Amino acid sequence: MSDETNDDNSAQIKTTTTPESASPEADPNVIKWGIIAVIVGVVTGSIVNMGLILIGPTVIPLPEGVDNSTMESLQAGMDLMGPKDFLFPYLAHALGTLVGAFF
Numbered sequence: 001m002s003d004e005t006n007d008d009n010s011a012q013i014k015t016t017t018t019p020e021s022a023s024p025e026a027d028p029n030v031i032k033w034g035i036i037a038v039i040v041g042v043v044t045g046s047i048v049n050m051g052l053i054l055i056g057p058t059v060i061p062l063p064e065g066v067d068n069s070t071m072e073s074l075q076a077g078m079d080l081m082g083p084k085d086f087l088f089p090y091l092a093h094a095l096g097t098l099v100g101a102f103f
Helices: 002-012 029-059 071-076 083-101
Strands: none
Touching: 029 083
């Protein structure tokens, strides 16, 4: 009786195999398209990031006396800046990363 139980259990065990189409060796274009996708993601993320950084001061101007072209003027004007002045750099980095990740 115990032999019958063992035979039934062994019949229920199935081996799983990976289909050939799931392995990268089956399609040599997978690696090529992966590399292209990474490059496109980096480029589009960078474009979104830089676009928002350039548009930011036009939408929310910097306080009077702050010039972001030199490090010294930017450091001196940090006390004049509020949270709204950091909105576009934050959005640029967040949305640039988000857009780049979708590619």
